[in-house]
Amino acid sequence: MSSARLSRRALLGAAGAAATTAALPAFPPLLTQAAAADAQTSLSKLVDMRFGMFNHFNLGTFTNEEWAAPNQNPTLFAPTAVDCAQWAAAAAAAKMSYGILTTKHHDGFALWPSAYGTQNVAHSSYRHDVVKAYCDAFRAKGLRVGLYYSIWDRTFGVEAWESRHQVSGLEITDAVQPGDMTFILGQITELLTNYGTIDLFVTDGYAWQMGQQALSYQRIREHVKSLQPDIVMIDHGALSVPFLGDAIYFEEPLGVTAPTGNTYAATQGQTISNGWFWHPSTPTESLMSKDAILSHLADLEPKYTSFILNCPPNRDGRLDTNIVNRLAEVGAAWNPDTSRPPLPPQMPRAEHPVTPVSAYATGFHTGEGPLNAIDGLSDRGYETCWSTWGLSSALPHSITIDLGGVWSNVSTLEYLPKQWNRNDTTDGDITSYTISTSTDGTNFTQVATGSWSSGRATKVAEWPARNVGFVRIRADSATGGYANISGVRIGGRTARPTLVSATLPGNSTPYRLVNRNSGKVADVERGGTANGTNVLQWPWLNAVNQKWTFTNTGDGYCEINGVAGGKLLEVAGLSRDDGGNVGIWSDAAAPQQQWAVTPIGDGYYFLINRYSGLCLAVDEGSTADGANIEQQPYTSLARQQWQIMPV
Numbered sequence: 001m002s003s004a005r006l007s008r009r010a011l012l013g014a015a016g017a018a019a020t021t022a023a024l025p026a027f028p029p030l031l032t033q034a035a036a037a038d039a040q041t042s043l044s045k046l047v048d049m050r051f052g053m054f055n056h057f058n059l060g061t062f063t064n065e066e067w068a069a070p071n072q073n074p075t076l077f078a079p080t081a082v083d084c085a086q087w088a089a090a091a092a093a094a095k096m097s098y099g100i101l102t103t104k105h106h107d108g109f110a111l112w113p114s115a116y117g118t119q120n121v122a123h124s125s126y127r128h129d130v131v132k133a134y135c136d137a138f139r140a141k142g143l144r145v146g147l148y149y150s151i152w153d154r155t156f157g158v159e160a161w162e163s164r165h166q167v168s169g170l171e172i173t174d175a176v177q178p179g180d181m182t183f184i185l186g187q188i189t190e191l192l193t194n195y196g197t198i199d200l201f202v203t204d205g206y207a208w209q210m211g212q213q214a215l216s217y218q219r220i221r222e223h224v225k226s227l228q229p230d231i232v233m234i235d236h237g238a239l240s241v242p243f244l245g246d247a248i249y250f251e252e253p254l255g256v257t258a259p260t261g262n263t264y265a266a267t268q269g270q271t272i273s274n275g276w277f278w279h280p281s282t283p284t285e286s287l288m289s290k291d292a293i294l295s296h297l298a299d300l301e302p303k304y305t306s307f308i309l310n311c312p313p314n315r316d317g318r319l320d321t322n323i324v325n326r327l328a329e330v331g332a333a334w335n336p337d338t339s340r341p342p343l344p345p346q347m348p349r350a351e352h353p354v355t356p357v358s359a360y361a362t363g364f365h366t367g368e369g370p371l372n373a374i375d376g377l378s379d380r381g382y383e384t385c386w387s388t389w390g391l392s393s394a395l396p397h398s399i400t401i402d403l404g405g406v407w408s409n410v411s412t413l414e415y416l417p418k419q420w421n422r423n424d425t426t427d428g429d430i431t432s433y434t435i436s437t438s439t440d441g442t443n444f445t446q447v448a449t450g451s452w453s454s455g456r457a458t459k460v461a462e463w464p465a466r467n468v469g470f471v472r473i474r475a476d477s478a479t480g481g482y483a484n485i486s487g488v489r490i491g492g493r494t495a496r497p498t499l500v501s502a503t504l505p506g507n508s509t510p511y512r513l514v515n516r517n518s519g520k521v522a523d524v525e526r527g528g529t530a531n532g533t534n535v536l537q538w539p540w541l542n543a544v545n546q547k548w549t550f551t552n553t554g555d556g557y558c559e560i561n562g563v564a565g566g567k568l569l570e571v572a573g574l575s576r577d578d579g580g581n582v583g584i585w586s587d588a589a590a591p592q593q594q595w596a597v598t599p600i601g602d603g604y605y606f607l608i609n610r611y612s613g614l615c616l617a618v619d620e621g622s623t624a625d626g627a628n629i630e631q632q633p634y635t636s637l638a639r640q641q642w643q644i645m646p647v
Contacts, residue, residue, distance in 0.1 A: 039346060040346055059074075066277055067105070067107065071155050072109075079315060084136070087134075088140065090323070098146055104149055106152050110187065132194075147202070185223050203236070207235055210376075213613060233247075240256060243489065250266060272311050278314045297334055347460055358402040361386060361388075372486075383486055387428060394481060404502075404556015404596060407499055410490065410492060414489040414490075419486060430459070430473075437472070440599070441598065454479045509550075510549055511645060514643040527545040531567065532585065549563060565584070568587050568593040569616075590611075606641055614633055616631065
């Protein structure tokens with residue numbers, strides 16, 4: 001049969017597999033965060049550890065894959081006798097201070113008996129808790145313990161950006177769904193409550209696969225910190241400056257290394273053998289030389305960068321002899337430099353950020369719109385940015401960021417310049433700025449102005465804490481005469497913001513959605529109530545199928561409910577395409593049914609879909625009755641703007 005594209009929701013419904021999510025253990029509410037050591041203390045502890053062991057040991061060890069394929073039989077994981085004590089002894093012999101274990105890689109197989117799914121050791125050929133054995137063995141040698149956890153999970157389907165699978169001839173497009181967050185936070189709870197104090201928690205597959213509109217990194221971060229307040233979080237994002245995590249991870253095999261003069265708390269990862277996982281050639285490889293390892297340690301120590309050397313265990317569950325011998329050689333020749341000055345004071349951070357829901361700008365280069373500044377995608381191969389490069393109008397230009405409601409205690413903005421610029425220049429780096437805030441999206445008050453030096457380093461601006469719903473940063477000057485913003489982080493530095501009010505009331509008041517260009521309203525075709533019924537524009541008739549209510553989701557978005565039938569406005573087929581159709585569907589608490597509602601200051605709004613990042617619009621700007629309503633990239637066109645008028 002020919003391949004057909006189908007949403008995961010439709011496939012699960014057709015197969016009766018929705019019980020997969022329903023069977024997940026109940027997830028506890030967010031815990032109250034305990035008092036933590038100050039960030040400077042925690043980061044100083046990290047850099048003083050200096051040298052650690054990364055252990056990539058998982059399903060890929062047995063399938064000869066760097067990224068094991070998803071949905072493989074868990075019985076393929078079949079070590080004969082995992083010997084974590086041998087790993088720890090080799091780390092201690094090298095004078096390492098800690099280890100980091102890949103508890104779950106991108107394929108989703110877990111090295112502990114997780115209650116979430118069957119891709120774990122409890123269903124493997126080796127039914128032992130490897131995470132427990134690892135923690136016990138490394139602590140017995142006086143070593144600290146770190147855990148690596150891939151948020152991106154290709155078996156469970158925690159993925160985005162048009163990832164596709166073939167299942168029974170059907171092409172599946174996944175969306176991150178509410179059950180996915182239950183799954184992630186549930187597994188993290190297991191890791192951070194069952195194994196004692198964990199010093200490092202390393203996440204992967206977030207900043208270069210999904211981004212914060214698809215999956216709330218801040219929700220994950222808050223939960224991790226609530227469970228282990230002093231833990232240091234690191235995200236594998238291939239940046240040379242801190243942004244999401246507490247410290248930087250330089251991934252050397254990608255060509256990202258600690259620069260000369262670095263004073264950010266950091267780690268740098270490299271593998272001793274040809275690959276992160278064990279391969280049949282590993283026992284006979286020449287490996288990274290002793291001198292090369294010593295050279296790395298000498299180079300990174302004054303850069304306040306801890307060297308993480310990956311040492312992959314073999315299919316027996318032991319380190320090969322050549323790796324053990326090489327580590328012993330290193331330990332015999334290296335001692336930490338105790339005369340190194342303490343870690344310099346780290347820059348102030350928005351320790352309690354608010355995840356933005358939308359953004360618009362006075363201008364932008366095609367394909368580099370304002371939503372790119374808030375999407376959280378930051379990696380050498382996946383970086384996005386808002387850019388005014390190539391515009392005929394010179395600076396100043398501004399970008400306005402919608403926080404999805406009014407939040408208290410907002411005081412800090414971090415600006416991430418583009419990390420991987422055209423021709424590796426610093427053009428586009430904002431050098432002077434003005435920041436204004438608003439509670440209604442119309443009336444703005446200047447709160448900060450100043451200058452920044454050019455370069456890739458994160459820039460910070462602060463002002464007295466206040467209630468904020470919208471933040472506008474105006475680039476008054478920039479290198480090269482145009483502005484780039486790869487990422488912004490906005491929030492509170494010492495106090496956690498709380499939601500004061502939402503953009504629209506979450507009650508039963510019915511509204512009509514009136515298109516600015518046509519003057520016509522969003523209308524459910526022929527008054528239909530069936531899932532998948534199309535939404536068109538039509539003259540206002542005061543009909544029930546032209547009335548909508550707004551329900552706040554609690555995190556800055558709205559569900560838009562059709563009064564006729566109670567179905568929700570959504571992007572059909574999980575489309576991220578320009579022109580993707582808009583229809584109605586039963587409530588699934590899903591991102592394709594959630595919309596950021598952003599005022600533009602003159603009585604109109606634009607509505608951005610949480611899943612696709614595209615806006616509600618009338619096809620081709622038509623003024624005809626029955627013209628289709630779809631999604632498009634927001635470009636400030638009248639056909640993309642709506643009045644939200646009480647009926």
